[in-house]
Amino acid sequence: MENRFEHTPPEGQEGWGAYATPPATSGHSLLSASGKLGLCATVQDFLPSLIEGDGEVQPEMVAAIQGHLGVCPTCAREFKEMQRVVMLLDTLPAPQMVHDYSGVILRRIQAQGTPQSHGSVPRLDIVGRQVPATRREPARASGIGRVDEASKTRSATVGTSTVGTTRRQKILAVQTQVSTQQLRRVTAAGIVAGILAFFLSTEWGREALGGNAESAADWLRQIGDALAEIPGLHFMIASVMAALGQAGVMLSQTFRTAGSAIVQGGGDRRGSSRCIVLLPGNA
Amino acid sequence: MEQNDADLVRQTLCGNTAAYNGLVLRYQRQVYSLAFRMLGNAEDAGDLVQDTFLRAYNALASFRQDASFLTWLYKIASNLCIDHLRSRKAKGALSLDVEVEEGREPAADARSSAPEDSAIREAVNDVLHQAILNLPEKYRLVVVMRHLQDMSVDEIAGVLELPPGTVKTHLFRAREMLRGRLRPVLEMETDGK
Numbered sequence: 401m402e403n404r405f406e407h408t409p410p411e412g413q414e415g416w417g418a419y420a421t422p423p424a425t426s427g428h429s430l431l432s433a434s435g436k437l438g439l440c441a442t443v444q445d446f447l448p449s450l451i452e453g454d455g456e457v458q459p460e461m462v463a464a465i466q467g468h469l470g471v472c473p474t475c476a477r478e479f480k481e482m483q484r485v486v487m488l489l490d491t492l493p494a495p496q497m498v499h500d501y502s503g504v505i506l507r508r509i510q511a512q513g514t515p516q517s518h519g520s521v522p523r524l525d526i527v528g529r530q531v532p533a534t535r536r537e538p539a540r541a542s543g544i545g546r547v548d549e550a551s552k553t554r555s556a557t558v559g560t561s562t563v564g565t566t567r568r569q570k571i572l573a574v575q576t577q578v579s580t581q582q583l584r585r586v587t588a589a590g591i592v593a594g595i596l597a598f599f600l601s602t603e604w605g606r607e608a609l610g611g612n613a614e615s616a617a618d619w620l621r622q623i624g625d626a627l628a629e630i631p632g633l634h635f636m637i638a639s640v641m642a643a644l645g646q647a648g649v650m651l652s653q654t655f656r657t658a659g660s661a662i663v664q665g666g667g668d669r670r671g672s673s674r675c676i677v678l679l680p681g682n683a
Numbered sequence: 684m685e686q687n688d689a690d691l692v693r694q695t696l697c698g699n700t701a702a703y704n705g706l707v708l709r710y711q712r713q714v715y716s717l718a719f720r721m722l723g724n725a726e727d728a729g730d731l732v733q734d735t736f737l738r739a740y741n742a743l744a745s746f747r748q749d750a751s752f753l754t755w756l757y758k759i760a761s762n763l764c765i766d767h768l769r770s771r772k773a774k775g776a777l778s779l780d781v782e783v784e785e786g787r788e789p790a791a792d793a794r795s796s797a798p799e800d801s802a803i804r805e806a807v808n809d810v811l812h813q814a815i816l817n818l819p820e821k822y823r824l825v826v827v828m829r830h831l832q833d834m835s836v837d838e839i840a841g842v843l844e845l846p847p848g849t850v851k852t853h854l855f856r857a858r859e860m861l862r863g864r865l866r867p868v869l870e871m872e873t874d875g876k
Contacts, residue, residue: 448854448858452855484869485858485861488808489826489861492808492811492830494712494716494831495715495719501707502708505711506700506704508737509700510700
């Protein structure tokens with residue numbers, strides 16, 4: 401068979417002419433996939449398919465490539481190296497599985513119940529002890545779904561996976577709920593802090609509080625109790641105010657023990673606003 | 684007589700956990716092998732075997748049996764492997780690249796290993812294992828499935844939900860990367876002959 405892949409042009413021809421073009425095959429051209437022009441590059445583009453033996457390379461092309469490999473040491477070396485890599489991969493021994501995991505898996509299944517239940521079951525070591533949380537990766541929404549390579553969106557990839565979808569929806573709902581709660585708490589704390597700062601920046605405000613931390617703490621508790629009556633705000637307001645009140649009492653006790661009553665004069669607006677509850681001698 | 688996978692799945696769905704144990708015993712080695720080559724160590728591979736079979740158990744009702752049970756297991760295991768690797772990356776775990784680059788020279792290992800053939804092959808296998816672990820996830824997965832799990836391109840395409848052409852492209856690129864990383868070994872063999 402005529403070999404169009406040999407380096408030497410046939411006798412009587414000055415250049416490659418028609419011989420520069422490999423036999424026509426679907427999906428391949430003289431321009432190699434690597435973008436290089438040239439016979440060797442073209443041949444080398446065929447080599448992976450040739451090694452794979454996937455039928456992509458037509459029989460006449462196979463013969464032509466083999467002819468080229470017979471006369472081109474560079475391509476022959478490439479081919480040999482590729483074959484060698486495949487051979488090494490194919491003969492890489494399977495890793496030894498030292499433990500039998502069936503017992504542990506069975507125990508975990510029995511611990512969680514029926515296939516339809518989806519409770520979190522702790523991972524066990526080979527003797528059935530619970531693996532510490534620090535060794536475990538963080539829980540993902542679903543091990544079944546995963547981030548899709550192209551869209552980077554999480555998608556279910558097992559069967560119809562309605563189970564995974566439902567779980568993701570639940571998790572999304574919980575995440576939304578949590579973030580909304582956090583936002584409400586921060587907003588409430590900000591509002592309370594703003595009101596308090598404004599109140600204490602005025603003379604009448606400080607007088608109303610008696611100018612000391614215990615009064616401030618009482619005042620905070622009263623405000624907290626009042627706000628806690630508002631439906632939907634009970635939990636966040638109560639927790640914020642309780643924390644502020646507690647801080648006030650603690651600071652008051654600290655100052656009393658130290659015997660330093662006065663930490664701030666009454667005239668400086670900026671100073672007094674910074675020392676919201678640090679006003680034991682301000683009366 | 685050994686029961687087929689479909690029977691064992693059916694019995695499991697009827698509440699027979701012993702039947703599921705049969706599936707675990709049948710396929711845990713394959714899942715372990717995939718996990719070990721993907722994650723690089725026995726401990727993580729063992730954890731992944733557990734998680735894979737537990738996930739499969741919980742999603743068993745959605746198993747359509749249009750593919751084999753093992754293919755379905757591979758799908759779950761490969762997704763868990765990817766999740767695990769990303770989690771490891773996010774945690775800033777020591778990169779295997781660093782381990783190989785800083786820890787030792789693969790070529791040096793191969794060259795300085797014992798003269799016996801088996802010792803040389805062992806060293807080459809070690810180098811190859813590290814080279815596989817240094818491949819990008821998507822390439823690593825395809826190489827492991829094709830060469831170490833002995834799956835066809837079409838089977839891999841089914842598991843990864845990719846066109847067969849893409850699987851081949853990943854496979855060929857992965858082999859090229861491995862060839863680059865194994866060059867010292869390959870050159871040594873060429874020189875030796």
